Amino acid sequence: KGGGPIRGSWPRDDRALASAERKELQERLTRAGFDTGGVDGRIGPNTVSALRAYQSAVGMIPDGYASMAVLRRLR
Structure with missing residues (x-):
């Protein structure tokens, strides 16, 4: 829409x-x-919500994206 x-x-x-x-x-x-x-291995709204809450709690950007970086941090 006209952005760079x-x-x-x-x-x-x-x-x-x-x-x-x-x-x-x-x-x-x-x-x-x-x-x-x-x-269940499905990243639905409940998992995204939990993921965002976790990301916020640990100082990550709370984007709700299930990435290897988040999994590594949880490990």
Whole structure:
């Protein structure tokens, strides 16, 4: 809508979490006190909400994105 170009590089080393990693993320969030509504490996609204709350609590940008960086931090 008339704005300037997007500046920044594409996150080439970022990948989507595998099913087992999504389940691990949900388990770890729940154990840390952030309720995901269950562990099913699907990143739905409850998981995104829990993820945002966790990110805010630890000083990360609360974007709700289930990334390897978040999973590594939870580990």
